[in-house]
Amino acid sequence: MKIKIINYFAISSFLIGVILLIVLIFQFSLSGYKFSINEINIEDSSKIVSIIQGLLSTIWLITTISLLFLTFFLQKEELQKTTTSFKIQNEDTHFFNLLNAFLSIRNNVEFSFYVEEFNSENAFPTLNEKT
Structure with a gap:
């Protein structure tokens, strides 16, 4: 909302400055001032430029400040x-780093199983009876 207001304010103050420049010219x-390169x-x-500069610089300063706030x-x-x-x-990076660490650990772990063979004779221990 702030951005739209500042944007409209900047555009409107710039257009007011352009319209004011056209109106002043x-x-x-109409007042009889003629601009000629041969006769200056x-x-x-200097009076005309001072008037234009005073009015337009103030209006375009407002435009500049509003554009600064917009920026x-x-x-x-x-x-x-x-x-x-x-x-x-x-x-994401943290997750994938953890996943890579897990896969690296999993690939480096070796499983070894000790398998003991059992015969039917020694599968169940028997009690030796002493008589």
């Missing part, structure tokens, strides 16, 4: 997604 042309009146030009919030979201991804990857 149109207003200066430095005093009038901050987007990076914060990406950091949370990356952190979650790293946690999942860490759990």
Whole structure:
């Protein structure tokens, strides 16, 4: 929600600046100011540029600050997604390392069985009776 508001605010302030620039240029042309490369009146030009600079720099500063906050919030979201991804990857890696350790231990263990053969004669011990 914050990101949408900041995004709309940045776009609207930029468009307001562009519209204001167009209106100022149109207003200066209606007031009789003519721009010519051959004839430049430095005093009038500096006044006009100061007005445009004062108005547009303030509006576009607001645009810049809102885009800065937008960048901050987007990076914060990406950091949370990356952190979650790293946690999942860490759990997967840990699981497979445990599985590899188990398989390595299982392959290295040798089983030996001692098998004793029994005959029917010595299968059941008998009691020797002394008489």
